[in-house]
Amino acid sequence: KAGVTQTPRYLIKTRGQQVTLSCSPISGHRSVSWYQQTPGQGLQFLFEYFSETQRNKGNFPGRFSGRQFSNSRSEMNVSTLELGDSALYLCASSLEQQGETQYFGPGTRLLVL
Amino acid sequence: GESVGLHLPTLSVQEGDNSIINCAYSNSASDYFIWYKQESGKGPQFIIDIRSNMDKRQGQRVTVLLNKTVKHLSLQIAATQPGDSAVYFCAESRSYSSASKIIFGSGTRLSIRP
Numbered sequence: 001k002a003g004v005t006q007t008p009r010y011l012i013k014t015r016g017q018q019v020t021l022s023c024s025p026i027s028g029h030r031s032v033s034w035y036q037q038t039p040g041q042g043l044q045f046l047f048e049y050f051s052e053t054q055r056n057k058g059n060f061p062g063r064f065s066g067r068q069f070s071n072s073r074s075e076m077n078v079s080t081l082e083l084g085d086s087a088l089y090l091c092a093s094s095l096e097q098q099g100e101t102q103y104f105g106p107g108t109r110l111l112v113l
Numbered sequence: 114g115e116s117v118g119l120h121l122p123t124l125s126v127q128e129g130d131n132s133i134i135n136c137a138y139s140n141s142a143s144d145y146f147i148w149y150k151q152e153s154g155k156g157p158q159f160i161i162d163i164r165s166n167m168d169k170r171q172g173q174r175v176t177v178l179l180n181k182t183v184k185h186l187s188l189q190i191a192a193t194q195p196g197d198s199a200v201y202f203c204a205e206s207r208s209y210s211s212a213s214k215i216i217f218g219s220g221t222r223l224s225i226r227p
Contacts, residue, residue, distance in 0.1 A: 004156075033212040042202075043157075043217040056213035090156050092212070100145050100206055102215065104156035 002027065004093050004105035012111045018079040021108045025072050025093030032074040033102060034066060037088040046089075049074055078110075086112045123222045132190040134221050136203035139184060143205040143216075148177060148188045151220070152199045160188070160201075164208075195225050 005024045013019050025032050034046040045058040049068035066076040072093075078085055088109050092102035126132045138146070144165035149157035161172045163179050163186075170177050176189040186203055202220035 006156075031212070042219045045213050045215070048212045056211050058213065094212065100208065100210070100215075101147060101159065101162060102204075102212060103159060104149075106154075106156045 004091055004103055006089075006091050006105040006108050008108060009106065010109050010111075012113065013081050014113050015081055015083060017081050018077060019081060019110060020075055020077045021089055021091075021110075023074045023076075023091030023093075023105060025074070025091075026103055029093035029095050029103070030072050031094045031096060032068055032072060033092045033094070034074070034076050035090045035092065036060075037090055037107070038086075043090070046076065081112045083112050086110060122219070123224065125224045125226055126193050127226050128193060128195060130193055132188075132193045132197065132223055134188045134190075134201050134223065136186040136188075136218050137184060138186065138203075138205045138216075140205065140216075141181075141184065142207055144208050145206050146177070146179060146186050147204045147206075148175075148186075149202055149204065149217075150197075150199045151202070157202070190223075193223075193225055195227075198223060198225050 004026055007022045031050045033048045036044045046060055047054055047066045048056040052068045063079045068074045088107045090107045091105045094102055147162040148160040150160050151157045161175050161177050163170045163177045168179055174191045178187045190197055200220040200222050202218040204215050204217045206215040
């Protein structure tokens with residue numbers, strides 16, 4: 001089975017712009033979660049989706065949003081980018097709604113200038 | 114509060130030696146633990162997991178030990194190879210809980226000396 005894929009892998013944006021990141025889960029996995037990873041904060045939970053519904057959201061401002069499509073693919077959007085949004089954004093998929101074991105994609109490295 | 118931490122932020126071992134990476138957790142309700150390996154420029158890779166009804170679980174060259182009495186988790190890598198160089202971090206959760214409840218450790222960087 002192919003693993004979790006994320007596009008794009010690298011992105012450079014300027015402050016104030018918006019960005020959309022895409023994630024395709026492992027075939028058959030219905031739950032997708034997003035994480036932000038920075039050297040100082042480690043892995044921080046952003047959102048969790050199952051069957052096109054957002055099940056949980058982490059402590060991030062409303063500029064961070066996401067959605068899941070009927071084929072389980074997911075996107076996340078960050079509007080009005082700030083310098084502090086520079087990070088590695090990781091998508092993970094799991095088989096069921098109660099996704100204990102998260103299988104991660106390679107991530108999208110976002111740099112905000 | 115709940116926390117998952119690592120005793121050592123960096124670990125340097127001789128190639129061929131065994132590596133032991135430690136992790137402490139504070140939530141006694143956690144019953145599922147995972148070790149991830151993250152190489153530079155890549156996403157975390159699942160290595161091995163263990164449930165609280167077990168004390169030990171073995172994989173290919175890796176062993177995870179769980180000591181519930183002292184809330185300690187360790188990852189042992191046998192015959193460490195250059196390809197094992199990475200950041201390793203543990204994660205704890207409770208069975209049937211959502212991804213939002215998973216707590217990830219900060220990671221230990223493993224470097225291999227030739």
